[in-house]
Amino acid sequence: MKFTTAFTICCLAGVVFAQGFFPVMPIPADNPQTPEKIQLGRKLFYDARLSADNSISCSSCHQQKFAFTNAGNAVSTGIRGQKGSRNAPTLGNVGWRKSLFWEGGSPSLELQAMGPITAHDEMGIEPSVLVARLKGIPEYSKAFSSVFTDGLTMLNITRAIASFERTLVSNRSPYDQYLAGDQKAMSKAAVRGMELFFGENGDCFHCHNGFNLTTEALHNTALQKTNPDLGLARITNRKSDEGKFKTPTIRNVALTAPYMHDGSIPTLEKVLDHYNKGGEDNPNADTLMRPLGLSKTEISDLIEFLKALTDVEFTRDPRFAAPK
Ligand code: HEC
Ligand code: HEC
Structure with missing residues (x-):
């Protein structure tokens, strides 16, 4: 026509x-943005110690220079060279997305972050192992105690990362x-x-x-x-x-x-x-x-x-x- x-x-x-x-970006009531929390999330996002063998961080597959994708790779590679089956989406404006993952299976950035951290072919680490590992790093135990009243927990790891992701506005x-x-x-x-x-x-x-x-x-x-x-x-x-x-x-x-x-x-x-x-x-x-x-x-x-x-x-x- x-x-x-x-x-x-x-x-x-x-x-x-x-x-x-x-x-206006929607912010969950139980995870308000604060500058300190955003910085903590940023540190976690770039830290390969969040993977079982200390080799992969969120940023391995979500690279800033490619708008936080894994450009050049049809699918991404997790720990021990394992290939996934899907293409890593951009994290630009991700705080506004109504659902996450390609089939929309995750309702929040906080829940989403649990996925790659624990997925055996991505970062492959048990929450209890990760929490214990980060508690052994003084910088992290200090930062978590100052940002969260309940300190270093798995939920708070995902909260901090989600807060950083909400700043990624394009x-x-x-x-x-x-x-x-x-x-x-x-x-x-x-x-x-x-x-x-x-x-x-x-x-x-x-x-x-x-x-x-x-x-x-x-x-x-x-x-x-x-x-x-x-x-x-x-x-x-x-x-x-x-x-x-x-x-x-x-x-x-x-x-x-x-x-x-x-x-x-x-x-x-x-x-x-x-x-x-x-x-x-x-x-x-x-x-x-x-x-x-x-x-x-x-x-x-x-x-x-x-x-x-x-x-x-x-x-x-x-x-x-x-x-x-
Ligand atoms: C029926 C809805 C629909 C229409 C119409 C449509 N798109 Fe899409 N587009 C999608 C969906 C859904 C995907 C992802 C599909 C997949 O990955 O299987 C997509 C993917 C894309 C991508 C790839 C993005 C990426 O990050 O991989 C580009 C580029 C794109 N569309 C551009 C266009 C353009 C240009 C047009 C018009 C000519 C168009 N689309 C029309 C729904 C649509
Ligand atoms: C091994 C590569 C890899 C790592 C490591 C990784 N991701 Fe991803 N990410 C992907 C892939 C692939 C998808 C798409 C998965 C799907 O839809 O099933 C994805 C999807 C996402 C999405 C959903 C985006 C959308 O629009 O649906 C977010 C948010 C995200 N990742 C954040 C993170 C965070 C935070 C970390 C670190 C805790 C992380 N990713 C680690 C590869 C990776």
């Missing part, structure tokens, strides 16, 4: 308003500058790409929308003919949920190849080819997965828009880097 110019402008203006608005991309009124922040090609993205021709906005460019909903984007990773069906056991994954934010996506929950698509060009042909013939394919008929120029414009979502300052911000 073609829109008249007037409608497109009014519609885009509406979209622009909604996109530029970062809501909102300084050329796209953000454009929305704030700097017309020159994005190239003409990127602006055309944005219009396609938020229009019915590109159709991306039905799933990638709002300030973080995700509706948070789960979809099957027809990556393959079958669904080797059950996705949402892991939780619901429903056949129709097989292969459904949480819509990722696509902020900083130019830094995070390869793509998708399994890291199976190596480049943005190939991601666009996938959407343009409407995906594979999958029984659970989302109805929005249909051939788009985008031209080569339109595809390259869309990619220019995706590149305008790169927030270089986020990847260099010293507040998010390993503590000295």
Whole structure:
């Protein structure tokens, strides 16, 4: 369907308003942010002593320079060289995500952190072993006693890490500058790409929308003919949920190849080819997965828009880097 110019402008203006608005970050009542707690969480995030053999930290798989992903790796490698089965998502704006993990299986950052710490193929350490280990490090026992009334516990380890993660805000991309009124922040090609993205021709906005460019909903984007990773069906056991994954934010996506929950698509060009042909013939394919008929120029414009979502300052911000 073609829109008249007037409608497109009014519609885009509406979209622009909604996109530029970062809501207040939700903070759990039992884990208020404090500067000391955030610093403690940051230290833990970068500390390989949180893994069974002292070799892997959260930052091994979530690297700041790649917007806190494991770019270059389709799946990540945990302790003893063990390979996982999924691609590490960005932690940019993760404090706003409604659920965590690709199938949305974890409701909070505090609970989520338990996953990698204890998973045998990631950091592989028992909570009791970790707590005892950190209690033996005077810096940590001191810091935990000053931050938490009940001192060093597993729950407080995850609380501190979650507090640090809530500071990982990415909102300084050329796209953000454009929305704030700097017309020159994005190239003409990127602006055309944005219009396609938020229009019915590109159709991306039905799933990638709002300030973080995700509706948070789960979809099957027809990556393959079958669904080797059950996705949402892991939780619901429903056949129709097989292969459904949480819509990722696509902020900083130019830094995070390869793509998708399994890291199976190596480049943005190939991601666009996938959407343009409407995906594979999958029984659970989302109805929005249909051939788009985008031209080569339109595809390259869309990619220019995706590149305008790169927030270089986020990847260099010293507040998010390993503590000295
Ligand atoms: C061995 C690599 C590895 C390590 C170590 C690791 N992660 Fe991850 N992380 C991943 C992968 C892979 C996923 C996706 C897993 C899934 O969805 O099943 C993930 C998912 C996440 C998510 C969910 C993001 C979202 O949008 O759904 C958060 C948050 C996260 N990790 C934080 C952490 C923290 C905090 C640590 C340290 C305690 C950590 N990770 C350690 C690889 C790793
Ligand atoms: C039906 C909802 C839907 C539509 C429409 C859609 N996406 Fe997605 N997008 C998703 C989901 C869900 C994923 C993750 C799929 C997976 O990993 O299996 C994803 C993944 C991506 C990724 C990879 C992100 C990463 O970190 O791996 C990019 C880039 C992307 N989409 C861009 C687009 C563009 C551009 C369009 C429009 C041409 C679009 N999407 C249309 C839901 C959608």
